[in-house]
Amino acid sequence: MSQAVEYNYVVVGAGTAGSVLTARLSEDGGARVLLLEAGGPEVPEAMPTPPAxxxxxxxxxDWGDRTTGQAPTGTPVSGNTNATLYGIAERAAGFVSRKGA
Incomplete structure (x- = not known):
């Protein structure tokens, strides 16, 4: 059985804001900070290439998210890929601009 570990702060999400917040909190040498992010360490070949x-x-x-109906079509937009790798969400989403169909 594993031993329980206690933290002063738990930050959920290793995107830009979560990473900066974790860095700032960890500047206090007495604070124990845990940074949580979904996914694993493997990076798919297409991940670092925004057009891919x-x-x-x-x-x-792909978390398989769908949006709600979009004006003016009223249809949901699928294929909004959210990355499940450490700090990759901004890289995957920040370079992609899609207009609703």
Missing amino acids: WPRLLGTAS
Whole structure:
């Protein structure tokens, strides 16, 4: 059985804000900070290449989210890939601009 570990702070999300917040909190040498992020250490080949994001659809990196109906069509937009790797969400989403169909 593993031993319980206590932290002063738990930060959920290793994107830009979560990483900066964790860095700032850890500047206090007496604070124990845990940074949590979904996913694993493996980086799919398409992940670092923003134009290749469609290749991530339907993979383990795609959370399968759908939006609500979008004006003016009223239809949801699928294929909004959210990365499940450490700090990669901004890289995957920040370079992609899609207009609703």
